[in-house]
Amino acid sequence: MTSPADKFTEKSTVVAENLDHRARIRDAMKKYEGTRGDGVQRFNDWEAARDSASRIKGNVIGRLNHYLEQFVDRIEARGARVHWAEDSAEARRHVLDILGRAGARRVIKSKVMTGEEISINHALEKAGYEVVESDLGEFIVQLRREDPYHFVFPAMHLSRGEIGDLFTKELNTPHSSEPEELTMVARRELRKRFMEADAGICGANFAVAETGMISITENEGNARLTCAMPRIQIALVGIEKVIPRLEDLALFLPMLATSGTGQALTCYNSLYGGPRLQDEVDGPEEFHIVLLDNRRTVVLADEEQRDSLHCIRCGACLNVCPIYRNIGGHSYGATYQGPIGSVLTPYFKGLRAWSHLAHASSLCGACTEICPVKIDLHHHLLQTRRNAVSVQPARKARWPYACFAFMMNRPRIYGFAVRVMRRLQHWPVVSGRKLLRPWTKSRELPEIAPRSFRDWWKERG
């Protein structure tokens, strides 16, 4: 069994060596930087907005039980059924129960990362349900039997030609590689599915405590259809999605749009408060919310990294991360990629096996700077590195550091070591960097000066 760390090294090496792939991602991200820059200019004061957003999330997360209770009370009052899930397995059980009791057969989904987290598609398919993704990017990666590459742009790693080939192969449509035509192919295919689906599974970008509603942000309209056409609606929502007041959306919706895609506002921002009401002409008969913990409470308990729960899943940190741009989303091997993924995954899936993600960083801090809710991402990566030592003692590193400390504390021994290295530096085994390979293979030894500063100083008297 290869460890997650080994898989990460394997996959990231493959992508890092694929210069075309890297160029494609880099170009996409440069475009993003431009549009986001324009978006930020639209605000009167982007930094003040970040500050407000950070405080609001800080307040909510700091009083999460209070706001969750309020949210649940209010949405239940309008006929929604709330199900608590401690972990992925419990969440999957809830979904299967709901579908079973409702006699559903066909399920359509809008984009829901919490669904990826609990691997709901696999569980539904195993249980004999027909599941189709309606978001175009998700639909594409579902046909390829792949994971999403990026949680905002799931298919950003694919060219139009590759998508054209995929549609021809899987959907038997005449070949095209024009984005417009391909989008229409998907629209026609999915329209049928919207009309036939018994149940729609969605996520939520925010859960408004004050009015008991979930808020869903999208550009395509597939979530609106997922939540309007089928008779059963199931929302999978992480417990950290809560915001206190309805008008907080006036801040969060534009910030999510700007940070996520550089838009002033995303095309559809919709609030759902339960099943179809008495006086309403359409909408689901049943509305269920599965509130997922899945170790978010472990992050909550860690006061140092608690602000990671502020995340609004905009994807900005992925877009600016030099590591993400060069190794791509599939290398991470986890639901959440990039800096936020590297911070959360050790909590969600285990520190010992996943702390390597915290090392996949140059600590440049671009993520922290761009985060709309001011999560201190790069410091969290450092903190995770430190935390990892207590569960995985770096015994192999102890003796080199001990030797290093011994030598550096004794100037005469250090002087002697330098004189020795001056003689040895041109030996093939040293200059060829054959010794201590893990450390020397990516480091060159600089030329050692013919005379050390100390000797020169002594000679000058």
Added chain:
Amino acid sequence: MARIREALAPSGPPPKLPDQETVNAALPSVKPDIASMREEFINQSNQLRTEVRVCSDFSEASGALREIAVEGGWGRVALHRGPSVSRLSDAFSCPVMWTDKDYEKSELEKCDAGVTECDALVASTGSILITSRSCGGRALSVLPPHHVVVADAGKLIPDLSTAFVNLKKTYGADMPGFISFITGPSRTGDIERILVLGAHGPRRLTVLLIEDSL
């Protein structure tokens, strides 16, 4: 829940919520007079590819709607009995279906266009605010490929904050089950980041803005 309380127990008080004024000061703002709001709404709409047709009164709007129907080759259109929409229902020579009572989804699917009211037009973002209660349900404005909104100039509001304050004032504790801000026709950039309109929702979005609604 117990786990949450436990996790939070040893901590000090969380940051205070910022007040609305502080939040609003950071957001883009529009002067709340009709002329400025109209101008900004049209400006935003141009960038979004939302078509805005300013009509001086209902009879002009009726003419505009007839033109759009002919131009679009509408064979069938869906409406709901809202105050403004009802006044324009005789603009159509093609068959009309109503979504006010239980309707057949498959019938709606055959329609070329859906015509609705709106609760508000948000100037700063070029958004149209609708609810399931006031605008003919959840699907009318998203299933047909062309969505037409009939709005009088009085529906213009400056920004999103005002929209949420008004929602609470209008509906209070009795909120509709579905509320949405529509900002342009449906779109996607999922294929090579190329913008394509009409991904799943309407490919065309038209606002008939009626100056004099008497």
